[in-house]
Structures are given as structure tokens and as C-alpha cells.
Amino acid sequence: MPARKRFGQHWLRSEAILDRIVAAAELRPSDRVLEIGPGRGALTQRLLAAVDGLVAVELDRDLIGQLQQRFGQAENFCLLEGDILQLDWTAAIADRPRFANPSKVVANIPYNITGPILQSLLGTIAQPRRPAFERLVLLVQQEVADRLCATPGQRAYGALSVRVQYLASCERVCAVPPKSFSPPPKVQSTVICLKPRPWPQVCNNPGRLEKLLNQGFSAKRKMLRNNLKSLYSSEQIEAAFAAHQIAPEARAETLSIDQWIGLCTDLGDPTDSAINPTA
Numbered sequence: 001m002p003a004r005k006r007f008g009q010h011w012l013r014s015e016a017i018l019d020r021i022v023a024a025a026e027l028r029p030s031d032r033v034l035e036i037g038p039g040r041g042a043l044t045q046r047l048l049a050a051v052d053g054l055v056a057v058e059l060d061r062d063l064i065g066q067l068q069q070r071f072g073q074a075e076n077f078c079l080l081e082g083d084i085l086q087l088d089w090t091a092a093i094a095d096r097p098r099f100a101n102p103s104k105v106v107a108n109i110p111y112n113i114t115g116p117i118l119q120s121l122l123g124t125i126a127q128p129r130r131p132a133f134e135r136l137v138l139l140v141q142q143e144v145a146d147r148l149c150a151t152p153g154q155r156a157y158g159a160l161s162v163r164v165q166y167l168a169s170c171e172r173v174c175a176v177p178p179k180s181f182s183p184p185p186k187v188q189s190t191v192i193c194l195k196p197r198p199w200p201q202v203c204n205n206p207g208r209l210e211k212l213l214n215q216g217f218s219a220k221r222k223m224l225r226n227n228l229k230s231l232y233s234s235e236q237i238e239a240a241f242a243a244h245q246i247a248p249e250a251r252a253e254t255l256s257i258d259q260w261i262g263l264c265t266d267l268g269d270p271t272d273s274a275i276n277p278t279a
């Protein structure tokens with residue numbers, strides 16, 4: 001059956017890359033793992049050999065029969081048909097203890113829905129996913145990996161870097177050239193390892209931090225203080241910048257997560273009187 005573009009299907013055929021993905025997951029025999037998009041089962045086969053329970057969610061109905069035929073006899077395999085973004089897969093396995101609450105995600109995901117998948121696996125700053133996964137080993141587009149792993153001031157560093165790095169550490173595992181897939185994608189790829197941060201909250205007001213980030217990154221390449229002017233007075237911004245060693249002309253793309261958290265605490269909630277003191 002030919003690969004379907006609309007499902008982002010690119011079958012991984014490099015044994016070496018499959019080995020790197022599995023090694024990065026540091027699987028233990030007692031692990032329960034979630035795989036998104038098992039496809040024709042190249043990764044699935046390796047995962048099944050290494051863990052106690054594997055839940056695989058596949059959207060393409062035509063692959064379900066093949067996967068069931070190939071792995072259906074394995075007691076540690078649970079295949080769910082559906083869209084990972086729509087299906088309540090936790091509810092679907094809640095009464096199957098062998099599969100419930102997987103602690104790791106290992107997947108070669110469809111690139112066209114990377115953002116929503118990350119959000120569903122990590123949650124948001126205001127609402128992190130709990131319990132958090134122990135680690136996520138994902139094959140993503142290189143450009144996305146660059147953004148997820150970037151540090152302040154690097155070209156790729158932006159709102160996505162801050163949002164994800166607030167929730168998880170992110171490391172590159174290896175580069176994956178197009179020839180490692182069939183059919184080859186048009187882009188370079190990278191295996192990454194995300195480790196969600198177990199601490200409950202470091203920011204005392206995550207909802208406000210979300211708003212601050214939205215506003216701070218609203219106009220790209222502009223000075224941050226200009227982006228924040230609609231929320232805070234110049235005096236408030238100057239004082240908070242000084243307290244966190246942020247240069248007056250700094251852009252949002254140069255602030256560390258700690259500086260964002262510091263700003264969020266110091267600036268407090270925006271008030272009309274702060275923006276327009278005579279009102």
C-alpha cells in the first residue's frame with residue numbers, strides 16, 4: 001500500500017536510526033509506552049521486544065488490519081484506532097492495568113501535527129499534563145528540533161522554545177537524513193528527547209505568564225518593552241527589566257525562562273490605571 005501524504009506517512013527504514021530511537025528511550029522491561037502512528041510497525045516491533053506494555057494509536061484504518069495481523073498475538077500490545085488528538089486513549093485503556101498510564105512516549109510522528117501533539121503530551125504552561133511522562137523520544141522535523149532546543153539569543157529561539165522548555169528539557173539525539181525514510185520527506189529530521197519537568201510549578205501565576213509571552217512575542221523583532229506597552233506602564237517595565245538584568249532594548253527572543261518568570265512575578269496583573277495613570 002503506498003504511503004499516504006495526508007497522514008504524513010514516511011516509513012523509517014534505517015536500522016541504525018531505529019536503534020538510536022530505542023536506545024534514547026532507555027527502556028526497562030517493566031515500562032509502559034505509548035507509540036503514536038505505528039504505521040507499518042518498524043518501531044513497534046522493537047518496542048514490543050523491550051517493554052511490558054505498548055499502546056499504539058494509529059489513524060489510518062487500512063494499517064490497523066496489518067498491524068493486528070503482525071502483532072495481535074503479542075500480549076503486551078494494545079492497538080487503538082483513532083486520531084491521537086481526538087481519541088481519549090487514557091480512558092480507552094483505563095481498565096487494562098498492563099497498559100494504563102504509560103510513562104514514556106516513543107514515536108515517529110506525523111510532522112503536520114507536531115505542535116498539537118506536543119501540546120497534548122506536555123500540556124500548557126497554565127495546565128501542564130499530570131502525571132507527566134518520564135520522557136518522550138520523538139522524530140520531528142529538524143527545524144522544529146532547532147526551535148525546541150534553542151537557547152536565548154539563537155536565531156531559532158522563540159515563543160515555542162520558551163513554552164516547551166518551561167515544561168520539559170529538550171535534547172537532540174541524532175540527525176536523520178531524508179534517505180532514512182521511504183518515501184523520503186523533503187526536509188531534514190532529528191530525533192529529540194524531551195524530559196518533562198517533575199516540579200509542580202515554578203511560576204506563581206502560570207496563566208499570567210502565558211499572557212505575558214503572547215504579548216511579548218506578538219510583534220517579532222520589536223523591542224520587548226514596546227510589545228508590553230499595552231499591558232504595563234513604562235515605569236513598571238523599566239523597573240522590572242532592571243531587576244532582572246534585562247537591557248532596555250532587549251527583544252523577547254533574548255530572554256531566558258528565568259527572566260520571563262521574574263518579569264511575570266514583578267509586573268503583576270496588568271491594570272488600566274498602570275497603563276493610563278490619569279484614567
Ligand SMILES: C[S@@+](CC[C@H](N)C(=O)[O-])C[C@H]1O[C@@H](n2cnc3c(N)ncnc32)[C@H](O)[C@@H]1O
Pocket residue numbers: 007008009010011012013036037038039040041042043057058059060063082083084085107108109110111113
Ligand atoms: C511518519 S509515519 C511513521 C510510521 C512508523 N512509525 C515508522 O516509523 O515507519 C506517521 C504515522 O502516524 C500516523 N498518523 C497520522 N496522523 C495521525 C493521527 N492524528 N493520530 C494517530 N496516528 C496518525 C500515520 O498513518 C503514520 O502511520
